[in-house]
Amino acid sequence: MAKKIYSRREFIKKNSLTGLGTILAMNATTHAMFSQIQTDTLKPAILGGSPVRNKPWPVWPMWNIETDEKNVIDVMRSGVWCRAGVREDVSVVSEFEKKWAETIGSKRCLAVVNGTNALIISLKMLEIGGGDEVIVTPYTFIATISAILEAGAMPVFADVDPGTFQIKPENIRKKITPRTRAILPVHILGLPCDMDPIMEIARQHNLLVVEDACQAWLAEYDNKKVGTIGNAGCFSFQNSKHLAIGEGGAIVSDDNEFMDKCHSYHDTGRRYGQMADLVGGVYVIRGNNLRMTEYQAAIGLNQLRRLDEQTTLRNRNAAYLSSKLSAIPGILPYKLYPKVTRASFHLFPFRYKKEEFSHMTRQEFLRAIGAEGVRGSGGYSGNLNMMPYLDDTFRTKNYQLMYPAEMLNYERFIEQNRCPESERLCNEEAIWFSQNMLLGDYSDMDDIYNAIEKVHKNSARIKAGI
Numbered sequence: 001m002a003k004k005i006y007s008r009r010e011f012i013k014k015n016s017l018t019g020l021g022t023i024l025a026m027n028a029t030t031h032a033m034f035s036q037i038q039t040d041t042l043k044p045a046i047l048g049g050s051p052v053r054n055k056p057w058p059v060w061p062m063w064n065i066e067t068d069e070k071n072v073i074d075v076m077r078s079g080v081w082c083r084a085g086v087r088e089d090v091s092v093v094s095e096f097e098k099k100w101a102e103t104i105g106s107k108r109c110l111a112v113v114n115g116t117n118a119l120i121i122s123l124k125m126l127e128i129g130g131g132d133e134v135i136v137t138p139y140t141f142i143a144t145i146s147a148i149l150e151a152g153a154m155p156v157f158a159d160v161d162p163g164t165f166q167i168k169p170e171n172i173r174k175k176i177t178p179r180t181r182a183i184l185p186v187h188i189l190g191l192p193c194d195m196d197p198i199m200e201i202a203r204q205h206n207l208l209v210v211e212d213a214c215q216a217w218l219a220e221y222d223n224k225k226v227g228t229i230g231n232a233g234c235f236s237f238q239n240s241k242h243l244a245i246g247e248g249g250a251i252v253s254d255d256n257e258f259m260d261k262c263h264s265y266h267d268t269g270r271r272y273g274q275m276a277d278l279v280g281g282v283y284v285i286r287g288n289n290l291r292m293t294e295y296q297a298a299i300g301l302n303q304l305r306r307l308d309e310q311t312t313l314r315n316r317n318a319a320y321l322s323s324k325l326s327a328i329p330g331i332l333p334y335k336l337y338p339k340v341t342r343a344s345f346h347l348f349p350f351r352y353k354k355e356e357f358s359h360m361t362r363q364e365f366l367r368a369i370g371a372e373g374v375r376g377s378g379g380y381s382g383n384l385n386m387m388p389y390l391d392d393t394f395r396t397k398n399y400q401l402m403y404p405a406e407m408l409n410y411e412r413f414i415e416q417n418r419c420p421e422s423e424r425l426c427n428e429e430a431i432w433f434s435q436n437m438l439l440g441d442y443s444d445m446d447d448i449y450n451a452i453e454k455v456h457k458n459s460a461r462i463k464a465g466i
């Protein structure tokens with residue numbers, strides 16, 4: 001077939017029509033594509049739609065090759081890896097202790113192997129042990145309770161205020177008996193406990209206070225760093241923690257005699273400070289070996305440089321996210337006590353009310369937001385006030401010798417230690433986001449909000465699976 005010869009005018013007309021056609025066709029395709037994308041983004045990711053977020057969250061722990069490696073390598077090359085005991089002037093562990101004490105406004109600090117042992121040493125050196133009761137929250141990591149049991153004491157559980165997730169002072173008061181020796185407030189999730197009424201109860205009943213600040217570095221109550229309010233404060237520097245060393249812990253206190261005792265105990269009972277006056281040669285008390293190493297302290301010094309700035313960022317993002325989330329029915333973000341001047345937000349907690357989400361279970365909700373690229377967790381799922389590890393301990397020879405039979409009756413113990421508010425948090429309502437998610441910017445917080453809002457809007461569809 002002969003080729004049609006177009007005039008210039010005809011050529012332009014045809015091609016512009018073709019162009020227009022192409023544009024129109026393209027527009028139709030783009031429109032279809034766009035509405036497809038729109039439908040995809042509106043459709044819950046768990047049902048095959050596009051997720052709200054595809055990006056990763058900030059990685060934890062943080063490590064800067066340029067600034068963080070020299071001092072660790074210096075320690076390795078020095079050959080002095082264990083605590084440089086007598087040479088405090090050259091010990092990196094001593095330097096770390098001084099910096100941590102200064103940072104949180106405590107007279108003294110002792111670095112130890114981990115937070116669990118910081119608690120055990122504190123309880124033991126305050127002479128809390130067999131026959132004593134220690135009042136504590138059930139909403140905590142198991143190490144808090146194991147420490148009480150390791151010291152030979154009896155945990156007595158006081159229920160929490162579900163709004164703040166913290167032990168409720170009125171509930172502490174109800175649990176006091178002639179055996180009560182101490183209160184162990186845990187600033188759980190990095191949110192400070194209501195310390196004024198707790199200290200007041202302790203004063204009225206002549207009780208000791210050991211703060212578990214293992215999740216609460218730089219958190220403040222009434223402008224005072226938590227861990228420095230009671231008789232002793234304990235910290236953890238485990239891998240997930242804001243001052244991450246891998247493993248590590250610290251005890252802080254203003255009481256020189258107590259701190260000298262702790263030092264001596266953690267160093268095989270070797271004499272130290274006022275403990276040097278005791279007769280008995282080098283080893284003046286029965287001790288343990290719970291020393292931090294020099295290279296751990298070097299890592300800690302590096303992490304310490306970032307802590308304040310990161311804490312400010314977590315507080316800023318948590319406040320922003322919390323105010324956005326509180327607009328979604330069924331999402332109840334944490335509350336802080338009026339005297340809290342700073343939190344550390346080891347976790348960002350909120351309560352989830354399934355009634356507002358078409359009765360999706362917490363697990364279904366977590367799966368749905370997880371599919372949107374926002375991973376959360378249900379937090380502590382074991383109820384520490386009623387788990388078999390207690391019965392196991394009560395059956396040991398030592399406990400049988402230290403306590404009357406009725407106190408070791410497991411069923412009776414569980415009945416007397418029920419904590420319905422904490423149990424509801426563990427079993428149904430609590431949801432946490434991890435601290436590294438708070439290290440992004442507002443757009444990252446918006447992703448969290450958008451994922452939850454999308455799941456809320458589509459809860460009936462998700463529940464029905466369509």
Ligand SMILES: Cc1ncc(COP(=O)(O)O)c(C=O)c1O
Pocket residue numbers: 114115116117140141143144186188212214215235236237238247248249
């Ligand atoms: C509240 C609480 N107490 C105690 C500990 C024990 O600390 P560590 O793991 O350093 O022994 C932890 C650790 O996660 C904790 O979260």
